Amino acid sequence: MPSEKPRRFTFLLLERFTMLPFTAAVEPLRLANRASGRNLYAWRLVGTGKDWATCSNGARVALDGGLDDTTAERDDAIIVCGGTEIAREATRPVLTWLRKQARGGATMGAVCTGAWILAEAGLLDARKATIHWENHDGFAEAFPQVDLYRSVFVKDGNRLTAAGGTSSIDMMLHLIAEAHGEALATEVADQMLHTTIRTNQDRQRLSIPTRIGVRHPKLAAVIARMEGNLEDPISPAQLAADAGMSTRQLERLFRRYLNRSPKRYYMETRLARARNLLMQTDMSIIEVALASGFSSPSHFSKCYRALYGGTPYRERGTGAPPQA
Structure with missing residues (x-):
């Protein structure tokens, strides 16, 4: 019996992206593979350059490729990783590439301020979404056509958004549980010392x-x-x-x-x-x-x-x- 094809995630690392939401999204995939003993997930990192993306803390992350040589398949998921000065990253090449991947049927997602880019591309119109609480008011004013929530993450069909910080963990655990069961998601959370798995009903900010x-x-x-x-x-x-x-x-x-x-x-x-x-x-x-x-x-x-x-x-x- 042929092995199951891993689901692939493509992380678009925009310049000055925030490291924590990105790593909090990719690590559950690695740990799901480790805990299951199978290659359930694969991932690649792309950016507007071809070699490196620089995050907001100054660290550089090596890329697997640029936008010109990257195309997603129907079962893939694109995750836009945003950070500071996000409006500057809504360039024509980025928006055009995202729209093309969406037309091909890929799941479109974002962490931290990446939702701003999806909204700018028109990919969140009439959809439920979330963004970091600090950006909530500005987003609501800029994109009234998006049904904005203050949840830690939101899944609306093939659109995924996580608010930032450790909320990426909760979103990815939700996807792992959907595809491979609660037991695996719980094991991954335990490995990450993530003692409380939040749902899409949990709000971002402290009480x-x-x-x-x-x-x-x-x-x-x-x-x-x-x-x-x-x-x-x-x-x-x-x-x-x-x-x-x-x-x-x-x-x-x-x-x-x-x-x-x-x-x-x-x-x-x-x-x-x-x-x-x-x-x-x-x-x-x-x-x-x-x-x-x-x-x-x-x-x-x-x-x-x-x-x-x-x-x-x-x-x-x-x-x-x-x-x-």
């Missing part, structure tokens, strides 16, 4: 109590309301009322645990979103201000400078706006 270092249910509930209403901020009085306390009690709660007022905390959260949008999208300064809950661009600029030490215009490298 609010863990992030702020405070386990107070009412405080966590108020912060969750803030984070869910950045474009249309809720007044402190309404936040307090919804949490079943007075405005003064809310003020004391924030001062005690976070050493700032609710208004200040809300402002900093909105400005953090604004900074992400400035760095990740081509939205105008006015659009960024409105998307972050500021009705006045001048007020937005003043608050931004107070927190970050520079104006939104200088963050973009565009200088100050013209004076009327």
Whole structure:
């Protein structure tokens, strides 16, 4: 009986790709082969060059080839590995190559910010997907046609996206379990000391109590309301009322645990979103201000400078706006 043909993964390593999501994706394949005693998976590394790809930490990874001499088969999976300054990597050769592989029937996937490239190529239109939480707001603004989730990974038919970091492990374990059973996936996880296998229902970020270092249910509930209403901020009085306390009690709660007022905390959260949008999208300064809950661009600029030490215009490298 002929041996089973291994499923092949082609990892597209874009320049300045993040190493952890890539290695977290390829290692489960190696360990699945080792644990099963069979060549269940094969992989190759390609890039826009022919010899090396440089990741965001400065390390260089040898490539098996470039895009011109690489074609995927129908049963192959392409995994785009993104990293910093991802929009720059959405070049015509990369997008054209990805569309060609998709037309050939290959499964198209991405880890970390690689989903941005798939979306730019139109390969996530009307599909469910995820991306690293830091890039979520910018992605949502740039690609409204994508059904974006905050899960650690998402599988929608033959589209795969993992948010970054160790989420690649969970996505690959899911694929291993689908193809070869839960027992093998569990054995691979055990080899990686990955003690909790997350599903596509698990969210990316740590819980609010863990992030702020405070386990107070009412405080966590108020912060969750803030984070869910950045474009249309809720007044402190309404936040307090919804949490079943007075405005003064809310003020004391924030001062005690976070050493700032609710208004200040809300402002900093909105400005953090604004900074992400400035760095990740081509939205105008006015659009960024409105998307972050500021009705006045001048007020937005003043608050931004107070927190970050520079104006939104200088963050973009565009200088100050013209004076009327």
